Amino acid sequence: MLHHRPHSGRFSTAFLNTSTCPSPTTVRIFQQPLTRCACFAVLNRYFRLSERGTSVLTEVRAGVVTFLTMAYILLVNPKILADAGMPPDDVARATALASAIATLVMGLWANYPFALAPGMGLNAYFTYGVVQGMGVSYPVALAAVFVEGVLFLVLAISGVRSAVLRAIPDPLKVATSGGIGLFLAIIGFQNAGLVVDSPATLVTLGPLTRPATLLALGTLVLMSLLLVRRIPGALLLGILAGTLGAWLTGLAPLPERWVQFPALPRETLAAFDFRTLLHAKLLSVVLAFLFVDFFDTAGTLMGIGRLGGFLNARGELARAREAFTADAVGTTLGALLGTSTVTTYIESATGIEEGGRTGLTAVVVAVLFLLSLFLAPLFTAIPAAATAPALILVGVLMMQGLTTLNWRKYEEAIPAFLTITLMPFTYSIANGIAFGLIAYVLLQVLRGRPRAVHPILYVLTILLSLYYALELGA
Numbered sequence: 001m002l003h004h005r006p007h008s009g010r011f012s013t014a015f016l017n018t019s020t021c022p023s024p025t026t027v028r029i030f031q032q033p034l035t036r037c038a039c040f041a042v043l044n045r046y047f048r049l050s051e052r053g054t055s056v057l058t059e060v061r062a063g064v065v066t067f068l069t070m071a072y073i074l075l076v077n078p079k080i081l082a083d084a085g086m087p088p089d090d091v092a093r094a095t096a097l098a099s100a101i102a103t104l105v106m107g108l109w110a111n112y113p114f115a116l117a118p119g120m121g122l123n124a125y126f127t128y129g130v131v132q133g134m135g136v137s138y139p140v141a142l143a144a145v146f147v148e149g150v151l152f153l154v155l156a157i158s159g160v161r162s163a164v165l166r167a168i169p170d171p172l173k174v175a176t177s178g179g180i181g182l183f184l185a186i187i188g189f190q191n192a193g194l195v196v197d198s199p200a201t202l203v204t205l206g207p208l209t210r211p212a213t214l215l216a217l218g219t220l221v222l223m224s225l226l227l228v229r230r231i232p233g234a235l236l237l238g239i240l241a242g243t244l245g246a247w248l249t250g251l252a253p254l255p256e257r258w259v260q261f262p263a264l265p266r267e268t269l270a271a272f273d274f275r276t277l278l279h280a281k282l283l284s285v286v287l288a289f290l291f292v293d294f295f296d297t298a299g300t301l302m303g304i305g306r307l308g309g310f311l312n313a314r315g316e317l318a319r320a321r322e323a324f325t326a327d328a329v330g331t332t333l334g335a336l337l338g339t340s341t342v343t344t345y346i347e348s349a350t351g352i353e354e355g356g357r358t359g360l361t362a363v364v365v366a367v368l369f370l371l372s373l374f375l376a377p378l379f380t381a382i383p384a385a386a387t388a389p390a391l392i393l394v395g396v397l398m399m400q401g402l403t404t405l406n407w408r409k410y411e412e413a414i415p416a417f418l419t420i421t422l423m424p425f426t427y428s429i430a431n432g433i434a435f436g437l438i439a440y441v442l443l444q445v446l447r448g449r450p451r452a453v454h455p456i457l458y459v460l461t462i463l464l465s466l467y468y469a470l471e472l473g474a
Contacts, residue, residue, distance in 0.1 A: 061354025063364025102330025181398030268338020
């Protein structure tokens with residue numbers, strides 16, 4: 001488990017302690033009394049900043065880093081859902097609003113630095129698997145997402161999801177963190193152009209002479225150096241330097257405009273069609289959305305929860321019910337606004353590495369998503385080459401927990417290995433967790449220790465086996 005020293009400084013420590021705050025008459029901004037001492041104290045009490053060894057400034061910086069590494073969803077999600085016949089402008093607005101609301105619930109209620117947005121992979125399944133593959137309209141697909149979100153909310157409030165999280169054995173929780181680290185890394189390598197597809201070997205090394213790849217490598221070196229020297233804000237400084245370099249060299253265009261006027265979605269708002277949802281195939285779609293959302297969120301919470309030191313001695317995440325509920329609220333409202341399933345983002349790990357330890361980080365992300373309704377051209381002008389190195393380096397940090405696994409205890413090592421490797425190789429957190437759980441249960445039973453398995457895991461194994469069997473037969 002990683003332990004991060006809180007970033008300290010004369011400003012952060014002074015303003016968190018109201019007794020040492022300067023008099024409002026001695027410090028002024030624009031000739032107005034400085035009142036942030038009281039504000040900082042309120043934030044400190046509500047989010048428990050001092051208790052978690054952080055500060056307002058650190059949380060704000062962490063929120064900015066998290067947002068910058070996941071802001072691509074504002075550009076990518078409308079493009080993917082446009083292939084489902086959805087208006088891109090409406091989808092962009094729905095993406096920003098749903099992400100902001102869900103992340104705000106996560107920050108204010110669960111008090112975790114986790115950010116949420118429409119999930120990559122789930123949006124592709126929505127478009128190419130459901131709308132195009134099954135030949136249904138996007139209002140029907142949105143209705144399926146809405147029903148899945150309601151089911152998810154019921155499971156979250158009832159505590160079923162938290163019980164499942166507690167039942168997962170510790171070796172798989174540790175493996176999940178490492179698997180997510182590799183998953184983040186391969187996304188970063190892909191965005192940097194270091195890893196590309198190959199018809200012969202599936203993946204291969206990309207051309208290193210591409211200007212964007214050279215920029216990403218230079219940014220990676222800069223970030224690494226800043227991390228080695230323990231410079232606060234290393235990832236954020238690297239992203240800003242990479243973005244500036246891309247703009248100055250013409251590798252990425254400057255925003256055509258800086259501000260746009262926001263509006264609510266029009267055509268996609270509450271555009272549900274429930275009439276054909278009871279068809280057997282569409283019921284399987286609801287279950288598919290639920291399965292992927294469930295295990296994606298569970299895996300992400302376990303992985304980045306371990307990175308931030310949020311798991312207790314039993315490997316459990318406190319306030320897991322609140323965290324799951326934020327995810328379910330995001331999915332339900334996202335469908336209402338006009339976007340695919342909302343889920344917790346693994347890019348939240350970048351903000352945690354920047355020192356984010358409370359829900360204030362998530363609140364900052366939510367505010368930036370709301371601002372993106374006005375400043376979308378600016379945020380979407382940040383190139384992937386500038387944010388990709390941050391994902392790679394966080395992948396490095398998330399691998400450290402794997403040293404606690406007993407690799408000579410094969411009944412644990414084999415399921416852990418499947419969990420770790422299948423996440424990046426199948427591009428799915430859910431697949432990694434599912435196959436790891438199934439392998440764990442089978443090996444425990446076959447070696448004559450069925451009582452070592454939590455009863456919930458038997459239920460999950462049966463359900464997961466049926467799910468994959470139906471997927472193969474589809």
